[in-house]
Amino acid sequence: MATRHSRSAARLMMAPAVILLLGWMLVPLTMTLFFSFKKYLPLRGGDLGWVGFDNYTRFVTSSSFWPSVLTTLIIVGGVLLITVVLGVLLAILLDQPMWGQGIVRILVIAPFFVMPTVSALVWKNMFMDPVNGLLAHLWKFFGAQPVEWLSDASIFSIVLIVAWQWLPFATLILLTSIQSLDSEQLEAAEMDGAPPLARFGFITLPHLSRAITIVVLIQTIFLLAIFAEIFVTTGGSFGTRTLTYLIFQRVLESQNVGLGSAGGVYAIILANIVALFLMRIVGKNLDA
Amino acid sequence: MGRIVLDKVKKIFGDITVIPPLDLEINDGEFVVFVGPSGCGKSTLLRLIAGLEDITSGHVEIDGVNATDVPPAKRRLAMVFQSYALYPHMSVRKNIAFPLRMAGLEKAEQDRKVEAAASVLNLTDYLDRRPGQLSGGQRQRVAIGRAIVREPAAFLFDEPLSNLDAALRGNMRLEITELHQTLKTTMVYVTHDQVEAMTMADKIVVLNEGRIEQVGSPLDLYRHPANLFVAGFIGSPRMNLIEGAEATRRDAATIGVRPEHMTLSTEAGDWTGTVGVAEHLGSDTFVHVQLDDVGPVTARASGEISLGHGDRVHLTPDPAQIYRFDAAGSAL
Numbered sequence A: 001m002a003t004r005h006s007r008s009a010a011r012l013m014m015a016p017a018v019i020l021l022l023g024w025m026l027v028p029l030t031m032t033l034f035f036s037f038k039k040y041l042p043l044r045g046g047d048l049g050w051v052g053f054d055n056y057t058r059f060v061t062s063s064s065f066w067p068s069v070l071t072t073l074i075i076v077g078g079v080l081l082i083t084v085v086l087g088v089l090l091a092i093l094l095d096q097p098m099w100g101q102g103i104v105r106i107l108v109i110a111p112f113f114v115m116p117t118v119s120a121l122v123w124k125n126m127f128m129d130p131v132n133g134l135l136a137h138l139w140k141f142f143g144a145q146p147v148e149w150l151s152d153a154s155i156f157s158i159v160l161i162v163a164w165q166w167l168p169f170a171t172l173i174l175l176t177s178i179q180s181l182d183s184e185q186l187e188a189a190e191m192d193g194a195p196p197l198a199r200f201g202f203i204t205l206p207h208l209s210r211a212i213t214i215v216v217l218i219q220t221i222f223l224l225a226i227f228a229e230i231f232v233t234t235g236g237s238f239g240t241r242t243l244t245y246l247i248f249q250r251v252l253e254s255q256n257v258g259l260g261s262a263g264g265v266y267a268i269i270l271a272n273i274v275a276l277f278l279m280r281i282v283g284k285n286l287d288a
Numbered sequence B: 001m002g003r004i005v006l007d008k009v010k011k012i013f014g015d016i017t018v019i020p021p022l023d024l025e026i027n028d029g030e031f032v033v034f035v036g037p038s039g040c041g042k043s044t045l046l047r048l049i050a051g052l053e054d055i056t057s058g059h060v061e062i063d064g065v066n067a068t069d070v071p072p073a074k075r076r077l078a079m080v081f082q083s084y085a086l087y088p089h090m091s092v093r094k095n096i097a098f099p100l101r102m103a104g105l106e107k108a109e110q111d112r113k114v115e116a117a118a119s120v121l122n123l124t125d126y127l128d129r130r131p132g133q134l135s136g137g138q139r140q141r142v143a144i145g146r147a148i149v150r151e152p153a154a155f156l157f158d159e160p161l162s163n164l165d166a167a168l169r170g171n172m173r174l175e176i177t178e179l180h181q182t183l184k185t186t187m188v189y190v191t192h193d194q195v196e197a198m199t200m201a202d203k204i205v206v207l208n209e210g211r212i213e214q215v216g217s218p219l220d221l222y223r224h225p226a227n228l229f230v231a232g233f234i235g236s237p238r239m240n241l242i243e244g245a246e247a248t249r250r251d252a253a254t255i256g257v258r259p260e261h262m263t264l265s266t267e268a269g270d271w272t273g274t275v276g277v278a279e280h281l282g283s284d285t286f287v288h289v290q291l292d293d294v295g296p297v298t299a300r301a302s303g304e305i306s307l308g309h310g311d312r313v314h315l316t317p318d319p320a321q322i323y324r325f326d327a328a329g330s331a332l
Ligand SMILES: Nc1ncnc2c1ncn2[C@@H]1O[C@H](COP(=O)(O)OP(=O)(O)OP(=O)(O)O)[C@@H](O)[C@H]1O
Pocket: B013, B014, B018, B036, B037, B038, B039, B040, B041, B042, B043, B044, B045, B192
């Protein structure tokens, strides 16, 4: 690939893939930008012309904007907290030599392969249903009144469902990181008089810090966009309307494409800020 | 104080016996080197002493106290690992202070001890760097620094120099020996390099497949190897081991002659042969000779001699320096 000739040939051969990917990304992006500057109500008059930044100001000044930001933060933060803490513990557990390690690892990873819609429906109907759900039976077994999970503890329920889906991802990344920890460091710390908890705090956790950062950033990008889990469980009610869900409601329920598109542009900017951090950290990782 | 006694110590991994029951005494202040080929159980033995591996049977005594079930941290032993095992996210200062911090020492006291260790090891200028920003030799010194601040009863070294280049290895060898002379603390040192063993040890323990072949001072082992294994392992280049008619003539199954105990001549001698390769080191020349009746041997000549491939030479072994071994390999 050194000569000028081979380089231009390579460029030519990569072109179809690059053009396809660019088109795939650019067409929706341009359309979103295009509509965000228009008043466009498909069922109420259609395209009503350019309105400048009107949609942008209306989106952030609407009464549902800040609550939805708060809900988003709670859900993203809650899922991150649960997946990172449990992920670290599970990774340490899976790193121990034990019988049937291969099968246990596959089982731990399994939830990641279940589609969000399916897993949310399974949780909703099999676990959290206040009449027939397993949790309801458990509560009744102990003589307690079954909890109406999706209405009384709606945000917590969604955090639980989403955390269950993302735990395998966190565990997997943290496990590979733990496996790269030099066991002699732990032995050295042991000889230096560090008890197990101190070894975890002074050696294992700092070693994991980069992997944890990466888990947090990658998950944040995906968690900002969770939709199916909310759609099939609470449908955005009981205070579970996230930013993404708000955009969906603006476009499809209120049939206001322009307003929804403006929200979409905010979401793109937000995701890109997180992605920027992610790329800098991953880049630093590759340098080190 | 740092007297370590191993009593019938045995180690089994799964169904492989890595160390068959073994007895050994390491006296206070001694520099003991475990030497042996790769995989003979040197590291395992060191880790058994450190407490990082459980002993299958037998017991370890440190300063007269049975330490078999004492956890590593409580044995008052410090270990320097082959990979150095420095904590990468801590500065050199924090690395060295770590054992003191774990022991709950006061900050000022920690600082004082770290500074003292750093000045002994020439690390004062590097105290605020991370291990990743140091050279191999400096990392090695940090690892040693982390060991000396604890003022342990004994130091354990597992091939600490094997990651360094030849020149640096020579320097560090001297530094560790000097450290031993100033601290006068027991040191147990594992290596597979017999030059390190010969130059550093008060006492060498030659291991082979987990068994102790011989224990003694370096010159003891050089002058009176107990068996073929030790004879072949100690000394560089290796002792020439000769079987057949020459050995039978001397009532032995095998005889051994060191390269430095043969006289090389171009005119006359006991054995005659053809030069294969001559290695010119300047101070010495090692000549690999294919002897007509005896087989291949290596001889050492001091200084430079102009011999080359195909030349005919005569070798005469010094009769007082011929080692004799019986069929089982023991010295006669
Ligand atoms: N954790 C373990 N499980 C099973 N076998 C082991 C284990 N550790 C070591 N062994 C075996 O014990 C034997 C001795 O190993 P050890 O590491 O003590 O050798 P060594 O003399 O230090 O060799 P080297 O010079 O290569 O470091 C080897 O055959 C090795 O395969």
